[in-house]
Amino acid sequence: MPEIIKTAGDSIRKNIFLLTGILLLLLFIVPGSASAQQQRFPMPEFQTGYELPDTDRPEPRAPGMEIFDLAVLVLVLAFTTWLVLKRRSRKLVFWTSVFALLYFGFYRNGCICPIGGVQNVSLALFGDGYILSLTVLAFFVIPLFVTLFAGRIFCASACPLGVIQDLVIIKPVKLPQWLQRTLGLIPFIFLGFAVLYAATGTTFIICRYDPFVGIFRMGASFSMAILGVSFLAAGIFVARPYCRFLCPYGAILRVFSIFSSRHMSITPEECINCKLCEDSCPFDAIDYPNDEKKNRATKADYRRFVFYSAAIPVLIIAGALAVSGSYKLLSKVHPDVYLANLLVEDPGMMYESDMTEIETFMASDRTLEMLVADATEVQSRFRRGGYYLGGFLGLLIGLSLTQQVTFRKRTIYEVNRGSCYSCGRCMEYCPVGKPDHPYHKEDNNNHS
Amino acid sequence: MLMDKSDNILNRARFIAVISGVFTALVSILLIFNYVQISLYDPLDSQVMKQMVARLSSEPGNEELIREIRQMDLLARRAYFNSLWQLRTGAALLLAGAITLIVSLRFIHRQDTHIEKPEGNNINEKQVRIRSQKWIAATGMIIILLAVLSALFSSNHLRQFDTERLADTASVDEEDGIEKLQISSRVAGDDPVGEPADEPEEETGEVVETISRITMADLNENHNSLRGPLGHGITPHSNLPLNWDGETGENILWKTEIEVHGYNSPVIWEDRMFFSGANDQRRVVYCLDRHSGVLLWEREATDITGSPSVPPETTDDTGLAAPSLTTDPYGVYAIFGTGDIIAFSHHGERLWARNLGVPENHYGHSSSLITWDGKVFVQYDTAAGSRLLALDVADGSTVWETPRDNDISWASPILIEQDGSMRLIVLSNPNLDAYDIDNGEQLWSVDCMSGEVGPSPAYGGGLVYAANEYATMVAVDPSDGSIVWEDRYYLPEVSSPVYHDGYLYIATTYAVLACFDAQTGDFIWEFDGEDRFYSSPVIAEGRIYAFDTSGRAYIIEPGDEPVLVSSPDLGDPIYSTPVFADGKLYIRSNTHVYCIGDN
Amino acid sequence: MSKIQSRRKFIRSITRYSLGFSLAALTGFSLGKATKSEWVWQIDPFKCTSCGRCATDCVLNPSAVKCVHAYDLCGYCDLCGGYLEPGHISRDTAAENQLCPTAAIERRFIEAPYYEYKIKEDLCIGCAKCVEGCTAFGNGSLHLQVRHNLCTNCNECAIARVCPSDAVIRVKAEVPYLIKGGFTPE
Structure with missing residues (x-):
């Protein structure tokens, strides 16, 4: 025509x-549409001197702004490190965190953040052809290095997701320890799945299920808005629920923080065991002194330790086999696998269904064979990835179990380096080195 | 006094908290209400509006209706933008309310709490540990259990489609150690706009595929041309069905209806079956999964430079898709009565296409394609400018082209191996010729045939056989092209002769299947079928499989006397030649493709 | 410092160094796959099938995807498939004849018989109805593009996730648009 x-x-x-x-x-x-460019109607030759308007092309953010973002991140981290380790000021940490929330959260709309960066890095490393931007890589790596030197500074003040939860903590309740420890597994599991789904080029589940990004953007799908609001409402009583029981980046930070070279401490000098800080931490990140007699590991504990250690390889293998075996279900999140399954099961759908995906597929140059070949390739990636994920989960369970039967003697109040967000609340409670702290007054009163 | 003041502030804070709490709750409710309203009734996708517009097209002059539509349109747009505004404003108000609430609550709480000695936390560490162990172990168990359950119970239909066969393909390629040559295929995407092209990291270069030269072993596995390996009409496959019934469906594993008709016989490579169909509007290449009969892809031969806009006239008994396709590991090649020759990969990607010039042929071009050594051979005998071509399978370019001086031929070329090299045997009026497949040089030529030649040559027992109705049947020594014997007792018109074990069989259009001594040409026996033979007989498992045009097959144990093993009836007229692969017989009728095998 | 404590300290620093080392290695590997330039999302108009999901699936409301007009590709037709309802009564700007649900296309008379079509982006919701019409029986000069003054550049574009034809792709921020046009008939 x-x-x-x-x-x-x-x-x-x-x-x-x-x-x-x-x-x-x-x-x-x-x-169906003829997508090829066709000049069906040639452009008219205008007689009246009409000039072609230009198609408007508003630019993205000015180039170089991402360097500014990076600079803000580094400054916030450096400043907070100083505040936490040297200045020991909860108040300033608080205001820094409010600034970070306003900048990274409400001004920058929460993208890109190191939490999501996990996926970009995984996809670049394992996926083919994904090109990372240096800013994203820097955003991912810098907080990790900082954590290795000074603990979870990023969580304290730079992470908009953490800060917005931190601000709504009003009446924190203590969750039972066993529950915390069990729920504490979720971030690692989430991390494993996020890496699997990113590395297979399927989707970024962390971004997809980020409850707070909708609040920063002042707009979200209904379900995500509800989720975000519920997290904040729950956060009034259960402090930082996302950070503690979901955040996959927090899982990495936890490990790094445990082995950090320096870390925030409750007391600037020697702990006097005044017990004041006992209830100061909304995140239950303070380890109390323990009664050695009561809590020392028993023979049964030793036996268990040996048993759990021996079980780790078994758990790794069982996990690897089981999770890899479940590739069929896991891979269905990938649109190619989903569509291929649908069409192979019922080839009649190719001609009858009015599903957009099927119609688009039928109009494309792809054949069912090509689709199935692609989908099979994705599935085999899931199978391979499943081995690693399953092994990782097995290792996680095994190590967590052995941890429950190791005993460490504590004589003072100290922060749990893995769980502590370096927010500095406990520092306010500690009377050491503060002559006008109410504790000393009480003490004096008692003496007199 | 001081207490009063702080109490006062606290009271105010409490008041603010209550107010902002109520406010936040109200805004939330309004927002939810807005959401429900919009999701129940999208003003921009109003059914009422659509109905009104539809009504208008049936009564275009209805001014009243037009006014209503305009009002409705205005209302709808206003409703949409209003709701957007409500959402935006609501969200901002909600945020403001929430901030106020949180600030006041924090304030109140701060006033309430003082740093004081805690009452003491009695944590029973032992109990915590035991509980934690239980729960962590349970979590682990749950994960493994869920994974195992999903592994057992989730469905994966891809498996039944392709994976096993893909794996088979891969392993065959490796094990056989077939000589491989690299052929770079076209660049995958040709979109004018893609990812920016100046990206050095991106590897959008050429897709390199390996293709294997086919070996005899491949041909014996794959029925890749008309009448099987080298076109000799002998298949090495076994466990073939002896009985079936088109009416009851006995032993018919699947049948697939084909939209566009063609007289060509299917060809097979591994799991895929290829054939074509054509009418004046469409020239189609089909690919079926030969295990299930599912149509894997169909591709049209369009946009070919030089292809005639109006296809040449053909008769109904030939059509535009009479020549059978041929296939190799690299692709599948099809030629149509328009002179279009086109190649697709096994996955349906178009590799190349060209037009050889519209053939001058009053019935329609019928000579099938055959391939060997990376070349597709085209017998292109037309009323003017007959020639024989060898095309490169990779890009369709002409490797060699030899002009021929003869009349139109409807026969198809076959390959024979002699003195360690392949030769192409081509039959036409008036010659039977042999060509070197490497350079197209004519090796010998015998003037022995006349008439409109339909049957293709046969080969066996060291001799080449050629026959045609109203002409003759000859046996020629392929080493020098001398005639060994000649006979005219029974002659085929369409169906091609086939050699087996010292005998030569022909099937005629007057329903006779005849057997001759292949060395001497002596007549041995005849067998009467019920209807004419157009389909060529094929030797499988030492038996003759011959289909007559009514769709009845004759499975005959040959020898000095014919023994009819069975004569199953498909009940669907058959003009094409059967195709065999591991225990299954495939046959194409005018409307369907059948897969027959022992259930 | 007790033996146990010093041993613990030793293990800790060993672990710390190995973590630091692996992080550095990871960074090094990733550097090989990183570029200085930033990436933004854009729609490849040649892959787009105007399914309408850009309007519904963007995290912004209304969507950051808008219709743009490649004027050099436009035929300036009076009967515009992108502007008029398929069953329109007359070729004018009346509501019953307009395809656009938000009346975001401005139709302006230039000279007989040519009309200019301009997108009012503050009204456009990116529903692609006009794109479908223009592509199907016009030159395809109307097409969708991500507008970068609006786009928040999510880490994973919510539209890319649901696009049935993988038309939402990452492009370098230096060349943020894939606008059709510059088309010269053969």
Whole structure:
């Protein structure tokens, strides 16, 4: 049809409306679109001196702004490190965190953040052809290095997700220890799945299920908005629920923080065991002194330790086999696998279904064979990835179990380096080195 | 006094908290209400509006209706943008309310709490540990259990489609150690706009595929041309069905209806079956999964430079898709009566296409394609400018082209191996010729045939056989092209002769299947079928499989006397030649493709 | 310092160094796959099938995807498939004849018989109805693009996740648009 119009030239222009009418008709008879560029109607030669307008192209953020973001991140981290380790000021940490929330959260709309960066890095490392931007890599790596030197500074003040939860903590309750420890497994599991789904090029589940990004953008899907609000509402009583029981980046930070070279401490000098800080931490990140007699590991504990250690390889293998075996279900999140499954199960759908995916697929150059080949490739990636994920989960369970039967003697109050967000609340409670702290007054009163 | 003041502030804070709490709750409710309203009734996708517009097209002059539509349109747009505004404003108000609430609550709480000695936390560490162990172990168990359950119970239909076979393909390629040559295929995507092209890290270069030269072993596995390996009409496959019934469906494993008709016989490579169909509008290549009969892809031969806009006239008994396709590990090649020759990969990607010039042929071009050594051979005998071509399978370019001086031929070329090299045997009126497949040089030529030649040559027992109705049947020594014997007792018109074990069989259009001594040409026996033979007989498991045009097959144990093993009836007219692969027989009728095998 | 404590300290620093080392290695590997330039999301108009999900699936409301007009590709037709309802009564700007649900296309007379079509982006919701019409029986000069003054550049574009034809792709921020046009007939 276009050929005819082209060659017929101007004389046919009068009839163009008729032809267009036919084309109109054709459109509704033959659905699907001719995506190839076709100059069906040549551009007119205007007589009245009409000038072609330009198509407007508003630029993305000014180039170089991401360097500024990076600089803000580094500054916030450096400043907070100083505040926490040297200045020991909860108040300033608080205000720094409010600034970070406003900047990274509400001004920058929460993207890109190191939490999501986990996925970009995984995809770049394992996926083919994904190109990372240096800013994303820096965003991912810098907080980790800082954590290795000074603990979870990023969580204290730079993470908008953490800060917004931190601000709503009003009446924190203590969760039973066993529950905390069990729920504490979730971030690692989430991390494992996030890496699997990113590395297979399927989707970024962390970003997809980020409850707070909708609040920063002042707009989200209904379900995500509800989720975000519920997390904040729960956060009034259960401090930082996302950070403690979901955040996959927090899982990495926890490990790094445990082995950090320096870390925030409750007391600037020697702990006097005044017990004041006992209830200061909303995150239950303070380890109390323990009674050695009561709590020392028993023979049964030793036996268990040996048993659990021996079970680790078994758990790794069992996990690897089981999770890899479940690749069928896991991989269905990938659109190719989903579509291929649908069409192979019922090839009739290719012609009958009005599902957008199927219609688009039918209109494309892809054949069912190509689709199935792609989907099979994705599945095999899930199978391979499943081994690593399952092994990782097995290791996680095994190590967590051995941890429950190791005993460490504590004589003073100290922060649990893994769980502590370095927010500095406990520092306010500690009377050491503060002559005008109410504790000393009480003490004096008692003496007099 | 001081207490009063702080009490006062506290009271105010409490008041603010209550107010902002109520406010926040109200805004939330309004927002939810807005959401429900919009999701129940999208003003921009109003059914009422659509109905009104539809009504208008049936009564175009209805001014009243037009006014209503315009009002409705205005209302709808206003409703949409209003709701957007409500959402935005609501969200901002909600945020403001929430901030106020949180600040006041924090304030109140701060006033309430003082640093004081805690009452003491009695944590029973032992109990915590035991509980934690239980729960962590339970979590681990749950994960493994869920994974195992999903592994057992989730469905994966891809498996039944392809994975095993893909694996088979891969292993065959490796084990056989077939000589491989690299052929770079076209660039995968040709979109004018893609990811920016100046990206050095991106590897959008050429897709390199390996193709294997086919070996005899491949041909014996794969029925890749008309009448099987080298076109000789002998298949090495076994466990073939002896009985079936088109009416009851006995032993018919699947049948698939084909939209566009063609007289060509299917060809097979591994799990895929290829054939074509054509009418005046469409020229289609089909690919079926030969195990299930599912149509894997169909591709049209369009946009070929030089292809005639109006296809040449053909008769109904030939059509535009008479020539059978041929296939190799690299692709599948199809030629149509328009002179279009086109290649697709096994996955349906178009590799190349060209037009050889519209053939002058009053019935329609019928000579099938055959391939060997990376070349597709095209017998292109037309009323003017007959020639024989060898095309490169990779890009369709002409490797060699030899002009021929003869009349139109409807026969198809076959390959024979002689003195360690392959030769192409081509039959036409008036010659039977042999060509070197490497350079197209004619090795010998015998003037022995006349008429409109339909049957293709046969080969066996060191001789080449050629026959045609109203002409003759000859046996030629392929080493020098001399005629060994000649006979005219029974002659085929369409169906091609086949050699087996010292005998030569022909099937005629007057329903006779005849047997001759292949060395002497002596007539041995005849067998009467019920209907004419168009389909060529094929030797499988030492038996003759011959289909007559009514769709009845004759499975005959040959020898000095014919023994009819069975004569199953498909009940669907058959003009094409059967195809065999591991225990299954495939046959194409005018409307369907059948897969027959012992259930 | 007790023996146990010093041993513990030793193990801790060994672990710390190995963590630091692996993080550095990871960074090094990733550097090989990183570029200085930033990436933004954009729609490849040649892959787009105007399914309408850009309007519904963007995290922003209304969507950051808008219709743009490649004027050099436009035929300036009176009968515009992108502007008019398929069953329109007459070719004018009346509500019953307009395809756009928000009346975001401005139709302006230039000279007989040519009309200019301009997108009012503050009204456009990216529903692609006009794109479908223009592509199906016009030159395809109307097409969708991500507008970078609006786009928040999510880490994973919510539209890319649901696009049935993988038309939402990452492009370098230096060349943030894939606008059709510059088309010269053969």
